[in-house]
């Protein structure tokens with residue numbers, strides 16, 4: 001078994017890349033977990049992941065729709081050469097090109113509705129996320145050319161069956177976005193802390209809390225897009241929230257919690273990816289299961305440390 | 311200097327802020343109108359009023375978190391609403407927020423940092439000195455959520471002092487503290503006032519009146535009194551208020 005793993009790692013450079021990307025993704029997703037949990041923004045994360053699912057289906061069926069439209073408008077009833085090229089281009093285009101902007105836009109919209117209107121923020125999110133799910137599922141059923149629709153849906157919802165099926169362009173996009181997320185987070189760390197801890201005080205001392213809320217929403221959207229390939233849209237919330245919740249059980253300072261949740265997340269992702277390769281289990285579900293196990297362990301630890309203190 | 315609607319508040323050389331005919335409220339209605347008062351540096355202004363009279367609304371307006379509906383609030387001597395150290399009425403910090411005392415106190419410096427991402431040595435030192443001054447330096451590594459109410463308020467006070475040393479604005483800071491802790495906090499704030507920090511204290515507790523130099527009393531929908539403490543204690547409004555507080559106290 002170990003041989004299989006070493007064989008993969010040594011002989012297939014792509015496995016190595018996939019592993020690195022998995023670790024980076026998990027690192028990113030853990031950074032904002034604390035903020036999202038404490039600001040009660042975790043529902044936005046959840047809503048966004050469904051929007052990302054809808055966007056993904058749009059990107060999947062777009063070439064089919066474009067083809068249908070072009071055919072119905074042409075006289076001969078078949079595609080011209082340029083139309084054919086366009087459809088081909090759309091098919092080969094990376095899904096991110098469509099998913100990223102849609103998710104970013106929704107993040108901004110969700111934050112706005114949560115703050116300004118009289119509709120309760122979480123009701124708005126619930127509305128948007130179920131709409132995205134329903135429309136997405138319908139689109140992919142009506143238009144998909146694929147023979148295996150339920151397989152497609154399943155992998156969008158729960159992540160690729162195996163990390164080895166990641167496309168090379170996915171790897172590079174993940175890498176670039178991860179760097180953006182980590183840099184932004186490090187630069188804005190103290191301000192994110194202040195805005196999370198006490199928004200009124202921050203605004204009173206001249207920090208533009210709304211701007212930082214927006215940045216937090218944008219980073220969340222980026223993280224969701226990055227993590228989507230790894231664990232699928234339904235499981236992203238788990239990747240974001242579990243490490244933070246575990247760390248908050250044991251650590252007493254913001255910095256301690258952030259560092260601990262980053263470590264937990266990376267270890268769980270590494271373990272999950274390796275186990276999923278060895279036992280050919282679905283990679284996203286394996287990682288999340290590892291996160292759950294760690295959460296339970298930290299719950300038990302916190303029982304003991306709290307008791308000692310009392 | 312007593313104000314009634316049209317009277318203009320006099321401005322003396324070290325005036326920090328003047329509020330003229332201000333009307334406060336929210337989109338859905340006016341909370342209070344015709345506010346006229348001035349705060350000079352070194353003053354201890356106590357804002358009194360019933361629940362819902364608009365004290366916190368006035369605080370938010372002074373802080374620039376919302377705009378007055380009418381009238382004006384003018385700042386002097388390079389002051390602005392950003393030079394106020396603020397202690398909120400009720401900090402809506404979630405119960406289980408993991409943050410150490412040091413992290414919170416330091417965050418008071420953030421407003422002055424602009425886009426610089428990290429604290430410099432000077433700001434870190436300021437935080438340490440302030441914690442020492444308020445007697446919470448031994449708690450620096452403790453988690454905020456595990457502190458007593460009085461200790462928590464000291465931490466937030468230290469954070470406010472890191473933000474500025476010109477003016478402190480405190481919105482009922484003793485709510486929920488036991489009597490001993492209340493007195494301690496009041497004494498601490500009075501000692502900061504002696505150092506020259508202007509204090510604006512919101513309260514509906516007459517215990518504060520004895521520390522104050524000026525009183526602003528807001529009634530339903532309008533200002534009832536603004537002036538020095540001695541004038542207030544001699545006015546009918548002041549006498550009534552004190553009598554009613556005593557009555558409540560005895561009952």
Ligand SMILES: Nc1ncnc2c1ncn2[C@@H]1O[C@H](COP(=O)(O)OP(=O)(O)OP(=O)(O)O)[C@@H](O)[C@H]1O
Pocket residue numbers: 336337338341359360361362363364365366367368399514
């Ligand atoms: N965000 C808001 N939007 C609309 N109305 C508000 C808002 N906040 C407060 N009010 C209203 O403004 C009025 C004054 O509220 P405010 O909080 O200023 O009173 P207060 O004097 O601070 O009372 P307390 O002693 O209870 O703290 C109340 O009638 C309240 O309903």
Ligand SMILES: [Mg+2]
Pocket residue numbers: 365366367399481
């Ligand atoms: Mg109030």
